[in-house]
Amino acid sequence: xxxxxxxxxxxxxxxxxxxxxxxxxxxxxxxxxxxxxxxxxxxxxxxxxxxxxxxxxxxxxxxxxxxxxxxxxxxxxxxxxxxxxxxxxxxxxxxxxxxxxxxxxxxxxxxxxxxxxxxxxxxxxxxxxxxxxxxxxxxxxxxxxxxxxxxxxxxxxxxxxxxxxxxxxxxxxxxxxxxxxxxxxxxx
Ligand code: AMP
Numbered sequence: 505x506x507x508x509x510x511x512x513x514x515x516x517x518x519x520x521x522x523x524x525x526x527x528x529x530x531x532x533x534x535x536x537x538x539x540x541x542x543x544x545x546x547x548x549x550x551x552x553x554x555x556x557x558x559x560x561x562x563x564x565x566x567x568x569x570x571x572x573x574x575x576x577x578x579x580x581x582x583x584x585x586x587x588x589x590x591x592x593x594x595x596x597x598x599x600x601x602x603x604x605x606x607x608x609x610x611x612x613x614x615x616x617x618x619x620x621x622x623x624x625x626x627x628x629x630x631x632x633x634x635x636x637x638x639x640x641x642x643x644x645x646x647x648x649x650x651x652x653x654x655x656x657x658x659x660x661x662x663x664x665x666x667x668x669x670x671x672x673x674x675x676x677x678x679x680x681x682x683x684x685x686x687x688x689x690x691x692x
Contacts (some may be wrong), residue, residue: 506535507648515545515577516615517646520587521628522570523557523608524656527548529568529606530554530671532607532692536661537675539590546586551674552640558667568671571612571640577605580614584624587611612687616651636668 520540521678524532533554541548545620550573557567587609594607612628619626627650631637639659648656 515575516613516617517549518574518576519612519641519648520572520574521608521610521612521631521641522572523567523610523636525562525565525567526606527557528563529675533568533570536590536594536607536609537570539574539593540574543576543578543586544585545615546583547575549573550644552643552672553642554671555636555668556671560636560666564573564663567669569636569640570674571637571644573644579669580611580619580624580626582615584611586648610637612637613648613670614648618651630632632656633663635668636683637661638663639668 508645522533523529524536526532534623537548537551545636552571555569557569559565559567574583576587591609610628610631611624611626612631614626623641628637631641632653638656641656642657642660646657650656653659
């Protein structure tokens with residue numbers, strides 16, 4: 505596990521969606537997954553595989569997507585701000601809504617919390633409607649429950665027409681990758 509020294513016992517289980525479709529999108533997602541290991545009061549528990557998806561409600565090249573599972577002692581707003589700092593550091597600009605993006609980080613689920621605020625909606629309102637989110641999310645947690653919708657697995661069937669291609673195994677160093685024996689062979 506990529507645990508920081510200051511992760512509190514009993515932190516909340518959080519899932520973050522990552523997407524990039526500009527520049528070196530794969531490298532951007534891998535770097536952001538690495539950045540997640542350095543958040544304060546947070547450990548990265550697991551990463552999904554990387555996926556490629558066609559843009560939904562957006563334009564530009566295909567996206568590279570992944571989902572990360574975290575355990576955090578941060579508040580939802582503090583975590584959102586930390587994610588936005590990672591987006592900014594990756595050079596993200598917001599010229600217009602749904603513009604192609606260097607990096608997009610979405611807070612998908614924060615335990616079973618529900619929140620509707622101008623800056624943050626929890627759970628993410630579209631997580632069950634997008635294969636590029638739901639598939640990697642359920643790879644990590646097949647029995648995952650949504651606080652309103654309940655078990656999420658049945659929603660995947662309705663998304664079968666959305667283009668999604670599995671690219672590669674998760675980066676090494678995650679508990680799930682090691683437990684499932686899907687860790688790629690070490691190089692160098
Ligand atoms: P986007 O351009 O799709 O990345 O949307 C970012 C905006 O959505 C930011 O202004 C956030 O404050 C807001 N937002 C609301 N709910 C969430 C969420 N669950 N995760 C990430 N951003 C969110």
